Amino acid sequence: MTDLDGRIVQFATDDIPEQDRVALWREHYGRIMLRADIEPARDAPFCAHNRWLPLPDLQLLDGASSPVRISRRRQHLADGNDDVVLAVNSTGSVAIESGGRDLTLREGEAIVLSGAEPFTFDRLSFGHSFSFRVPRRAFETTDLSIDEALMRPIGRDRGALRLLTHYASWLMHSTGSLDRPLLNLSLRHLNDLLVLAIDDTPDFTAARRARGLRAARLKLAKSHIISHSERRDISIGSVAASLHVTPRYLQRLFEADGTTFSEFLIRQRLARAHQLLCDPNLQTLAISSIAYDVGFGDLSYFNRRFRRQYGLTPGEVRHEKAALI
Numbered sequence: 646m647t648d649l650d651g652r653i654v655q656f657a658t659d660d661i662p663e664q665d666r667v668a669l670w671r672e673h674y675g676r677i678m679l680r681a682d683i684e685p686a687r688d689a690p691f692c693a694h695n696r697w698l699p700l701p702d703l704q705l706l707d708g709a710s711s712p713v714r715i716s717r718r719r720q721h722l723a724d725g726n727d728d729v730v731l732a733v734n735s736t737g738s739v740a741i742e743s744g745g746r747d748l749t750l751r752e753g754e755a756i757v758l759s760g761a762e763p764f765t766f767d768r769l770s771f772g773h774s775f776s777f778r779v780p781r782r783a784f785e786t787t788d789l790s791i792d793e794a795l796m797r798p799i800g801r802d803r804g805a806l807r808l809l810t811h812y813a814s815w816l817m818h819s820t821g822s823l824d825r826p827l828l829n830l831s832l833r834h835l836n837d838l839l840v841l842a843i844d845d846t847p848d849f850t851a852a853r854r855a856r857g858l859r860a861a862r863l864k865l866a867k868s869h870i871i872s873h874s875e876r877r878d879i880s881i882g883s884v885a886a887s888l889h890v891t892p893r894y895l896q897r898l899f900e901a902d903g904t905t906f907s908e909f910l911i912r913q914r915l916a917r918a919h920q921l922l923c924d925p926n927l928q929t930l931a932i933s934s935i936a937y938d939v940g941f942g943d944l945s946y947f948n949r950r951f952r953r954q955y956g957l958t959p960g961e962v963r964h965e966k967a968a969l970i
Contacts, residue, residue, distance in 0.1 A: 653817060657694045666691055680721055680760075686712035698817050700832060704778040705813050715766040727761040727781045729791055731799075731839060733810055737772015741765065746796045753801025757794045757843055775810050777839060789844045805841035805858065807889075812838060812861055815868060834861045862888055863898045867909065874913040875940045881906040914939045915954050918947070922959055923966045932959045 656674055658666045667685055670693065675683035678697065685691035693710035732741075734750040741748055741756055743764035750756060752772075758764050759781070768774075784791050799806055816831055838861055866884055873879050884906070885895040899906050917939045921927055927935075933944050936959075941947040951959050 652698075654697045654699070655695070656697070658692045659694070663690075675715070679715060679717070680724055680726060681715050681717040682721075684714045684716070686714075696817060700828075702780055702783055703832060703835060704776075705817055706776040706778065707773075707814070707817060708776070709771070709773040710768060711771050713768050715768075716764070717760065718763050722761065722763070727759060728778050729781050729784065730758045730760065731777040731779075731843065732756050732758060732766065733775045733777075733806070735773040735775055735810075737774075738769040739772070739774070740767040740769055741796070742767075743796055748796070748798060750798065751801070755799040755801075755806055755842070756796060757791070757799070759791070759795055762795070775813065777809075777813065777835075779836075779839065783836065784840070787840050787844075789840050791843075794843050799842060803842060805838055808858065808861055808865075809835070809838040809842045812865060815865060819868065831864070834864060837861070859898055859901070862890065862895075863902060866895055866898065870906075870910055871913055874910060874917065875938060877940060877942060879910065879940075910940075911950060912954070914941060915951055918951065918959065919955060919962060922963045925966070928963065932963070935959070 656670075658670065661669050667683075670685075670691070671683045674693075674695065675681055689711050691711055691713070693708065693713070695706060695708035695710075697707075698705040732739075732750075733755040734752060736752050738752075739750040741750065741758070741764065743758060743762055748756070758766075761781075781791060801807070812831075812835060816835070838858075841858065865888055869884050869887055870879065881892045881895055885892045888895070896906055899909060918935050918941075921930070921935045921939070922932070936944055936947040948958060951962075955962060957965070
């Protein structure tokens with residue numbers, strides 16, 4: 646497994662000559678990454694695009710392809726790999742067989758597979774899937790029985806599954822901008838959500854379930870605010886809607902974190918303004934323009950809040966920075 650560096654590896658058949666696509670895909674993607682056989686459908690041109698993010702004790706794979714069969718057979722089991730795979734069928738139709746059972750996944754449904762057991766994953770039509778690959782040992786300290794979870798369909802209406810895929814998708818698009826502590830925190834949240842998404846026992850600790858969901862939702866809310874803080878129309882209602890929760894629920898998450906939605910938003914805008922004021926390439930840009938560009942609509946309020954936050958006026962910060970250049 647690689648270091649936690651946030652590098653995404655991409656594979657696309659568009660980058661491979663058509664006559665070489667199947668052979669290269671089998672060799673590099675199938676045998677090296679998946680450690681499985683790949684057999685594209687013979688009655689349709691083969692095309693695929695995958696994005697792979699390897700992290701410590703977790704691999705995320707976001708992929709789309711034409712009809713294809715992926716098989717991990719008994720001859721592959723000699724590698725000793727016993728990773729647990731949670732496969733989410735985002736779009737299209739998928740038929741799966743393992744352990745003497747077979748089933749079809751509809752859109753949004755998921756299944757748990759084991760690298761220690763033979764299985765076939767048949768994509769019956771062009772579609773998209775999102776997979777999580779985790780070492781089996783990662784579940785040893787949980788109450789979850791992986792053996793009981795294998796080949797047990799997970800419905801698309803399970804909130805933890807939707808939140809897990811949403812969080813993982815955000816992480817795949819954000820890793821390049823996250824520092825190590827934030828990535829470590831995200832990994833812990835993903836591991837908690839994986840257990841919540843897979844486990845369906847009625848006596849699963851309610852407090853643990855609630856804590857994992859709240860932490861993940863607050864993290865997503867903050868990420869959404871940071872990405873859209875300059876928008877004048879951002880509101881607690883719009884952020885709550887993006888997470889499919891109520892504004893009051895979201896406000897309680899911020900209150901439990903020791904702040905409010907409005908205060909968190911203002912601090913992000915102030916931090917962005919401070920960054921722009923310190924940029925030597927923007928020394929001629931009017932302070933009022935910076936204030937409006939980061940989302941403030943009232944210049945006087947911006948000046949008051951900025952001085953309260955940094956102990957200096959915007960002009961003084963710019964002057965100090967210029968003097969150091």
